[in-house]
Amino acid sequence: MKEVIRIEGGHKLSGTVRISGSKNATVALIPAAILSDGVVTIVGVPQIADVKNLKLLLEDLGVKVVFKTDDHIIIDPRNMVNAPMVSDHVTKLRASYYFMGALLGKYGKCKIKMPGGCYLGPRPIDLHLKGFEALGATITHEDGCYILEAKELVGDRIFLDTASVGATINIMCAAVYAKGKTIIENAAKEPEIIDIATMLNKMGAKIRGVGTDEITIEGIDKLDGCFHEIIPDRIEAATYICLAATAGENITIENIIPQHIDALLAKLEEIGIDFEADIDKVHVRGKSNVLKGVNIKTGTYPGFATDIQQPLTALLTQCGGQSQVSETIYTERFKHCNELNKMGANINVMTPSALINGPTKLSGTKVEATDLRCGACLVIAGLIAEGTTEISEIYHIERGYENIIGKLTALGAKVEKVIVE
Numbered sequence: 472m473k474e475v476i477r478i479e480g481g482h483k484l485s486g487t488v489r490i491s492g493s494k495n496a497t498v499a500l501i502p503a504a505i506l507s508d509g510v511v512t513i514v515g516v517p518q519i520a521d522v523k524n525l526k527l528l529l530e531d532l533g534v535k536v537v538f539k540t541d542d543h544i545i546i547d548p549r550n551m552v553n554a555p556m557v558s559d560h561v562t563k564l565r566a567s568y569y570f571m572g573a574l575l576g577k578y579g580k581c582k583i584k585m586p587g588g589c590y591l592g593p594r595p596i597d598l599h600l601k602g603f604e605a606l607g608a609t610i611t612h613e614d615g616c617y618i619l620e621a622k623e624l625v626g627d628r629i630f631l632d633t634a635s636v637g638a639t640i641n642i643m644c645a646a647v648y649a650k651g652k653t654i655i656e657n658a659a660k661e662p663e664i665i666d667i668a669t670m671l672n673k674m675g676a677k678i679r680g681v682g683t684d685e686i687t688i689e690g691i692d693k694l695d696g697c698f699h700e701i702i703p704d705r706i707e708a709a710t711y712i713c714l715a716a717t718a719g720e721n722i723t724i725e726n727i728i729p730q731h732i733d734a735l736l737a738k739l740e741e742i743g744i745d746f747e748a749d750i751d752k753v754h755v756r757g758k759s760n761v762l763k764g765v766n767i768k769t770g771t772y773p774g775f776a777t778d779i780q781q782p783l784t785a786l787l788t789q790c791g792g793q794s795q796v797s798e799t800i801y802t803e804r805f806k807h808c809n810e811l812n813k814m815g816a817n818i819n820v821m822t823p824s825a826l827i828n829g830p831t832k833l834s835g836t837k838v839e840a841t842d843l844r845c846g847a848c849l850v851i852a853g854l855i856a857e858g859t860t861e862i863s864e865i866y867h868i869e870r871g872y873e874n875i876i877g878k879l880t881a882l883g884a885k886v887e888k889v890i891v892e
């Protein structure tokens with residue numbers, strides 16, 4: 472018995488969809504909150520499986536966690552203990568690695584299992600570890616766990632070989648209590664990093680330069696509680712915009728920051744999608760009769776986000792001519808293409824690129840959400856496919872998309888979660 476998402480394709484969607492708080496910001500904000508000596512309130516928390524797992528991880532550390540409303544979490548770390556993080560929940564998500572920086576920063580010590588998350592090809596964390604070592608930590612391994620220890624953390628200059636989102640945030644968290652100044656060079660610039668630094672600064676941290684490639688952190692002695700509202704999820708926003716462009720007419724995607732997805736909006740214009748961006752929403756009117764294939768090369772922010780290339784690929788199957796998607800972040804992030812081919816797409820994967828020949832008619836069949844954004848891509852494909860699409864391994868989708876069935880149903884989709892043999 473397994474849960475699947477079943478979609479009856481071919482229904483025109485319209486209406487308004489409201490975007491939730493950013494998943495990738497939330498999963499770092501929650502671990503970062505334990506750096507505080509006071510109570511941290513975070514609003515705009517999406518109800519997704521990753522948040523449920525983080526709540527369990529916090530509780531393992533003795534942190535009091537209360538959901539005041541569905542999207543409003545109160546984190547009270549005043550009685551927390553630095554317990555080894557060895558439960559299976561650690562391996563259920565990638566972002567559990569943010570407890571490394573937070574616990575090392577707060578206690579100078581941390582024992583934690585290897586993180587989990589989507590398989591997108593190799594996902595090393597050498598840069599996180601290099602940063603911790605530069606601050607004075609030693610790193611050893613025991614029983615499948617990392618053990619990080621430092622007598623004292625002292626600020627240093629750290630150059631990241633790759634502008635890694637995770638390493639930038641993790642080093643920022645570890646460095647807030649370090650003695651003196653830490654400088655992260657070639658830091659990542661994603662909006663989620665600015666959100667984490669904004670919350671830490673509200674708590675009393677002294678972080679400057681976020682959003683540029685050089686971040687400076689002046690160590691402090693104490694962090695207080697704070698109130699923080701999470702930025703909207705730019706990847707969820709992009710997913711619904713791709714969905715609207717592929718399967719909709721007159722769909723408004725609200726509660727977003729359009730500048731965060733400029734790279735996508737530029738491509739949609741090139742493809743021939745008729746849309747209008749406002750301060751906090753995008754309205755997708757529809758598409759011209761002829762959609763034109765485009766080339767995409769993923770990159771670090773503000774380039775084309777790797778997380779968006781998968782949902783966009785569903786639209787590219789409907790564009791005339793050949794489109795090329797080149798991956799520079801996760802070179803093996805093409806499993807969605809095999810699934811789309813099962814539905815009738817004509818995609819040649821030539822790692823690190825995929826060549827999409829279109830337009831092709833898609834037909835419903837049984838497909839697998841091999842990772843989170845692959846799942847989003849297949850949902851979009853299912854909405855335009857002839858017949859019924861059944862998507863399995865939907866826990867991936869539930870890790871990152873709040874109430875996807877409810878949001879799609881409100882737009883007029885015929886979609887349900889069912890249990891099958």
Ligand code: EPU
Nearest residue numbers: 495566593594595596597598599633635636637778800843
């Ligand atoms: N990298 C290293 N060494 C490291 C860290 C990263 O070589 O120590 C490499 C990675 O292998 C990759 C590149 O650097 O090729 C970028 O990785 P990054 O560290 O920036 O990614 P991440 O922090 O693991 C976050 C998001 C991903 C998103 C990437 C890129 C979270 C929890 N995850 O991952 O989101 O794709 O940044 O923007 O924030 C998703 O939402 O579906 C997702 C996978």
